[in-house]
Amino acid sequence: MKLLRGIAGAVCLLLSLSAHAADPAGSYPDKPIRIVVPYPPGGFNDTLGRTAAEYLGTHWKTTVVVDNRPGGNTLIGNTIVARAAPDGYTLLVTPLPFSALPGLYQDKMPYDAVKDFAPVIWAGSTQNALVVRADSKYKTVRDVIDDARKNPGKINYASTGSGSSNHLSMALFDSMTDIKMTHIPYKGSAPAVTALLGGDTDMLFDNVPNVYPQIQAGKLRALATTGLKRSPMLPDIPTVDESGVRGYEVTVWFGIQAPAATPRPIVEKLNRELGRMLQDPAVRERFAKQGVQPVGGTPEQFAKQVFTEIKKWGDLIQRADIKIQ
Structure with missing residues (x-):
């Protein structure tokens, strides 16, 4: 009987270990998370990083630190995350200019903006x-x-x-x-x-x-x-499109990414928790004070936005012969 109980216990342990191996998000997070903001403190990119750190830290009962890494037109901070271990413990606040960098720097890029990142969530947008x-x-x-x-x-x-x-x-x-x-x-x-x-x-x-x-x-x-609809903060001001430049639209978006090859279950776990954050009334109020509307959605939806924008701005940069000054 003792032998049977011992075997049963060993089987349960093996099943538990195999479940964790199959689902890397099972024990995630079990150490501090770092959110890299490629800008100095202040502004909405910093607000997004600190809001996410506060929310994840509180709800997951773990340490989440914000690491401001400005410089190099955001290339410094972006590169840190691109080269980080793909384990969900290093995240990147990613705004619209991220999508213009490949067109601006071309073969001088220190990373691949498409292949080296895993989009997690589209956090918000403004105009x-x-x-x-x-x-x-x-x-x-x-x-x-x-x-x-x-x-x-x-x-x-x-x-x-x-x-x-x-x-x-x-x-x-x-x-x-x-x-x-x-x-x-x-x-x-x-x-x-x-x-x-x-x-x-x-x-x-x-x-x-x-x-x-x-x-x-x-x-x-x-x-x-610059939006297709008028800004809630300036409802009496027409859009550029309304003013006669038909089809003109620039959405100033903000999101969060992880390094490429981050396990899908971890990306999904982050997406779910950050999605709940975007529904939190206090968070929505904080965003509204800075004129940002929460978005949310799946990792695929944010990936589509990033990739579409990379093409849009890359085409414009080439057509207009825009250079770094």
Whole structure:
């Protein structure tokens, strides 16, 4: 009888071990998780990383740390995750500019943006707004287009850097309207907005939450937003599409990825928990304060978004001959 009980116990142990081997998510996580944010503290990328760290840490009762790794146009942080062990313990906050990097750097890329990552979840999205100073002669999108056609290359615009969402927004605008304006990149939203307010540049596409305070204060005028639908923060401002540039659309998206070859059960477990996070009222309120709408969905849906955007921006970069400045 003791022998039978011993055999039964051994069988149960083997079954338990084989179940864990078959399902690597069974014991995950059993050590600290690191979320790499390829930007300095501040801004929504940092908010997303810290919100995810707080939520996962609380609900999984584990340590989740945020590792801000700015620099190299986000290549530094992205490369860290691309080369990390594919075990679910290193994650990457991934915004729209990620999809422009292959077109900008081409064979100088230190990783493959498609093959070296496993998309986990599309966390949220927002829009950019085309803004000018309150005293600008430009009152509409049509005003900008007409003046740019009369004065090619003489109108300039600020951006938060080459390959940023606001640079891409203007490059797409130039391409679709057959105009040419001069790009002046700055290191971040604050200096770009300061330059616009100071008269050093003529206009700027920037995330709606970044310029909303200046719009409300009467210092900046919004001419249009980049979504197919109007921004909830600026419901009285038309979209670029509504303003006559039919088919124009830029969604400023944010998501989370893991290294490629991360076991599917772990990716799915992360997706489920982060999906629940996006439904949390406190999280939704935090996102709303920064003008971001939660999205969610499956890993496949986020992968489709990333791959579609890589092609979209790669084609534009080649067509417009955009270079890193």
